[in-house]
Amino acid sequence: MKKHALTTRIWHWLNVVSLVVLFMSGLNISNAHPRLYWGDWGFEPSAAWLHVPRFPGWATIPGYYSLATARDWHVIFAWVFAVSLLLFMLVALLNGHFRRDIATRRAEWAPAAIRSDIRAHLKFDFHHGPGKYNFLQKASYGGVIFVLLPLMIFTGMVMSPGMEAALPWLTDIFGGRQSARSIHFICAWLIFAFFVIHILLVLLSGPFGQLRDMITGGRIDEKA
Secondary structure, eight states, X not given: OOSSOHHHHHHHHHHHHHHHHHHHHHHHHHTTSOEEOSSSOXXXXXXXXXXXXXXXXXXXXXXXXXXXXXXXXXXXXXHHHHHHHHHHHHHHHHTTHIIIIIOOOGGGGSHHHHHHHHHHHHXXXXXXXXXXXXXXXXXXXXXXXXXXXXXXXXXXXXXXXXXXXXXXXXXXXXXXXXXXXXXXXXXXXXXXXXXXXXXXXXXXXXHHHHHHHHHHOOOOOTTO
16 A cells, blocks of 8 residues: 555645745745735834845745746746645545544643654654654644645735735735735745755655655555
8 A cells, every 4th residue: 555645746746846936936025025014004114023034036936036027926836736735635535644644633632642752753763653644743734734724825815906805804814914914924934944844854764765655655564
């Protein structure tokens, strides 16, 4: 039996490309107005809750400042990101991936069990036990898939003038357009942090095997 279903592998790599382009084009967009606010509107520096540093060209798409071009990249890959996430969630729901591999059990939330999992990670012990993922993996994957990624989509929709006009209640849910922009920014950096930790753990737990399994699907060790 494959460790990773074909649909999971396709979504994983499509997601990598989408998130990299979205993050880097988002940094270019941020350079247009590097201040964040709460509420419906904001412009004055004194009203900002955060003054964002200007990002250099090597970190942005395109590699020079162009708000229009960056927005084009951002919108195109936002659609790729949103549609692929929706399809992945539907397939994972139907084939039992969420129930079987991502859903946590009550016993796993016991403080002693969580402390044990953290200690194992600190000792670079990444054995999963009887399941495909350990508790920290399931909790982090669930948080990203069901919280951070949908928040990115919905707050992004609020910042689209067309969507804002069609769905004004969505703006109200987030407390205003500037609040949605701030949440969008915060979620983007939380996903970036997850990405860095994910790569670090892959490097520590056998990068060649992990990379091979995420390309070929690998196989579950039935004896484990």
